[in-house]
Amino acid sequence: MQSVARPRPVDEASRRAWDIAAQVVDPEIPVLTIEDLGVLRSVAVGEDGAVTVSLTPTYSGCPALEAMRDDVTSALHAAGYRSVAVELVLAPAWTTDWMSEDGKAKLREYGIAAPTGHSTVRPAGAVRLQLAVKCPRCSSLNTRELARFGSTSCKALYECRDCLEPFDYFKVL
Amino acid sequence: MTETSRPGAATADHGHVEVDSVVLSAELVEGGSVASHDVAEYALWLGDDALVIAQQLGWWISRAPELEEDVALGNIGLDLLGHARSLLHYAGAESGRSEDDLAYWRDEPQFRSAHLFEQPNGDFAHTIARQFIAAHYLFELYTRLQASGDATLAAIAAKSVKEVDYHRDHAVQWILRLALGTDESRRRMVTGLSDLWPYVDELFVDEPLIDRLEGVAVRPSSLRQAFDEAIVPVLAEAELDVPRGFISSGGGRGGRHSENLGFILAEMQVLARAHPGASW
Numbered sequence: 121m122q123s124v125a126r127p128r129p130v131d132e133a134s135r136r137a138w139d140i141a142a143q144v145v146d147p148e149i150p151v152l153t154i155e156d157l158g159v160l161r162s163v164a165v166g167e168d169g170a171v172t173v174s175l176t177p178t179y180s181g182c183p184a185l186e187a188m189r190d191d192v193t194s195a196l197h198a199a200g201y202r203s204v205a206v207e208l209v210l211a212p213a214w215t216t217d218w219m220s221e222d223g224k225a226k227l228r229e230y231g232i233a234a235p236t237g238h239s240t241v242r243p244a245g246a247v248r249l250q251l252a253v254k255c256p257r258c259s260s261l262n263t264r265e266l267a268r269f270g271s272t273s274c275k276a277l278y279e280c281r282d283c284l285e286p287f288d289y290f291k292v293l
Numbered sequence: 294m295t296e297t298s299r300p301g302a303a304t305a306d307h308g309h310v311e312v313d314s315v316v317l318s319a320e321l322v323e324g325g326s327v328a329s330h331d332v333a334e335y336a337l338w339l340g341d342d343a344l345v346i347a348q349q350l351g352w353w354i355s356r357a358p359e360l361e362e363d364v365a366l367g368n369i370g371l372d373l374l375g376h377a378r379s380l381l382h383y384a385g386a387e388s389g390r391s392e393d394d395l396a397y398w399r400d401e402p403q404f405r406s407a408h409l410f411e412q413p414n415g416d417f418a419h420t421i422a423r424q425f426i427a428a429h430y431l432f433e434l435y436t437r438l439q440a441s442g443d444a445t446l447a448a449i450a451a452k453s454v455k456e457v458d459y460h461r462d463h464a465v466q467w468i469l470r471l472a473l474g475t476d477e478s479r480r481r482m483v484t485g486l487s488d489l490w491p492y493v494d495e496l497f498v499d500e501p502l503i504d505r506l507e508g509v510a511v512r513p514s515s516l517r518q519a520f521d522e523a524i525v526p527v528l529a530e531a532e533l534d535v536p537r538g539f540i541s542s543g544g545g546r547g548g549r550h551s552e553n554l555g556f557i558l559a560e561m562q563v564l565a566r567a568h569p570g571a572s573w
Contacts, residue, residue, distance in 0.1 A: 180375025180452055210379065211448035213455065239455070267361035268463060269368040277361070293455050 129163060137171050138163040140199045147187040148272050151230045154188055158218025161209055170203035171196055176214045179273035179293070215239040216292050228256045233278065233289040253289050255280035265289075332443055333387035334405070334502055335510050337395070338546055339434075340380030341406035344396060345554070346427055347373035348561045349414055358417055365463060366420070372456040379449045397565035401555050402548040408541055409492035411554040418471055418478070418485035425464040426489060429523050430496050431457045433516040442508040465527050472531035483533065490536035495543030502546075 128142075129135050141163050142155035154160040154175070161174040173192055177185045189206045196204045216235040219227075224234035236251045252261040260282035268291070270277040275288045328336060350370030357363045381392040409427060414420045435457055438450035471482040497517040503510050528535055544550070565571070 177375065177452075179372055180379065180456060181371035181373070182375070183371075210452050211444070213448070213452040215455075267365060268459065269361070269365035271364070273368050273371055291459075 127162060131165075133165040134163055137165050137173075137196060137199075137201065140195055141173055141192050144188060144191045144195055147184050147191075149227070149230065149232065151226045152223050154192070156220045156223030156226065158214060158220070159185075159188065160192075165201075168203070169201065170205065171201045173204065173206045174209045175206060176209050178214050182273050184272075214293070216290065219290075227290060231256050231287060232275070233287060235290050235292045237292055239292055253278055255283060255285070256287055257285050258283040263287075327386045328383055328443070328445070330387060331502060331505050332446070332509060333384045335506055336380045336384035336446065338405045338407075338502075340377050340384055340395070341404050342410050342427075342431075343373045343380065344377035345404070345406045345410040345557060346423070347371070347377055348557055349410075350420075352414055353420065362417075369424070369460050369463065372453075372460070376449065376453045376456075379452070383445050383449070393565070397562045401550050401558060404548065404550065404554060404558070405546050406550075406554070407492070407495050407545040408543060408551060409489065409496060411545075411551060411557060412489055412492060413553055415485065415488065416481055418481035419488060420485075421464055421467040421471065422482070422485035422489040424460065425468055425486075425524075425527075426493055426496075428457055428460040428464050429520055430516065432461050433519045433523070434511055434513075437511045437516070441510070446509065468527060468533075469531050472533050482531075486528075486533060487536040487538065491539055491541040492543075494540050495545065498543060498546075500546050 129138055138160075142153055142160055144154050144160075146152045146154065146157060146159075157178065159175055159178060161176050162172075163174075164172045166172070173196070175185065175188060175192070185208070189208075192206055193204050217239050219235065227234045233253050233256050236253055253263050253265075254261055255263050255278075258280060260280055262281040263278050264281060265276055266279050266286065267277040270288055274290055274293070276291045277286060278289045279286045347370045350366045350373070353366040353370075354363050357366055377396075378392050381395045385391055385395050409423065409430075412419075412423055414423075432454065435450040435454035439447050439454065441447040441450065468482065471478040473479070497513045497520070499512055499514050503512055525535065
């Protein structure tokens with residue numbers, strides 16, 4: 121799975137456009153680029169210079185995707201690309217496994233606990249197992265979930281029982 | 294849903310930006326295609342289920358028993374709205390209609406949602422009972438739809454199933470908490486479940502359309518056993534009986550709805566109809 125996380129193109133022209141698109145950040149979590157998140161799926165520059173960018177949503181209803189789309193378009197326009205098309209691609213479905221290690225480190229520094237463990241869909245009836253989530257502030261593992269649905273689709277709300285601070289956890293999907 | 298239909302979107306932050314393609318490409322999957330008439334109809338069924346319940350869940354924001362629940366039900370509604378958008382986008386491509394055309398410009402008889410989804414929010418326990426049934430049904434459905442011969446439906450299902458898994462968990466936690474809580478919370482949970490139960494059977498009826506979509510659609514009747522096997526142990530743990538009583542005659546897939554749907558649509562559609570083509 122990880123091998124398809126950040127498929128930076130091999131041809132020179134597309135790679136240059138990729139590097140511009142890859143600098144666009146998540147409007148909700150501005151320390152993460154769309155490349156860190158694994159949302160940027162492909163960038164291709166055609167012979168006529170037209171750029172086609174594919175993005176994939178994190179959660180189906182995530183409104184940040186539309187801001188990312190606009191930001192990718194304007195970043196490429198600003199870099200001189202006249203014709204830019206942004207497509208939405210659903211398959212393969214995004215997973216937190218695609219988040220880069222670099223991205224996870226930036227998340228922790230920003231105060232959001234990074235996803236713990238890998239994405240799986242439970243068989244019916246199986247109990248959801250949650251590995252201990254480390255407090256991004258004091259690194260304690262003595263934390264508890266306050267609410268599974270947090271400030272955005274992708275986060276849950278946690279509390280640290282040692283430093284007593286609440287914090288966001290980027291949940292595994 | 295307004296954003297998607299506006300071509301050439303420009304925002305103050307970005308100055309004048311020419312967006313050279315509409316947000317959702319016609320093909321959600323690389324190498325995907327436009328749905329045939331029957332596949333479009335099936336996508337409409339699933340999209341309408343998700344849209345109607347998403348619209349209803351939005352009502353809870355600021356009204357749930359605690360702040361965390363405002364957020365939870367809002368987020369669950371947002372996920373379901375995302376599923377509805379993908380499904381309606383796909384359903385509409387065949388007839389040249391956008392997801393907004395389908396959401397805002399159809400009346401009740403054109404909606405294909407099952408009756409469960411249009412049942413009123415009621416009190417919190419009613420909403421939890423509806424979520425409990427809906428999330429388990431959708432989880433079983435999307436799990437199997439991932440193997441659909443239609444690449445777009447399979448992609449939407451693979452995306453949705455992981456989110457619905459969280460919704461299932463949310464409903465189970467509340468069923469247990471309310472049923473094993475106070476006398477009052479238990480009384481309400483029992484009432485909520487028995488009020489919603491008549492709408493379960495309709496979800497598992499095989500309409501003629503399903504016969505024409507072998508290998509593409511999931512046969513609803515084939516989900517019933519897995520649904521029961523998931524539901525029954527939770528109810529047992531909550532010390533609740535599987536409700537008995539009357540069964541709704543259904544008819545949602547044929548456009549026959551209860552009066553509830555009209556009120557839901559009126560609220561959802563009023564702005565788009567008062568100001569056609571308006572955008573943010």
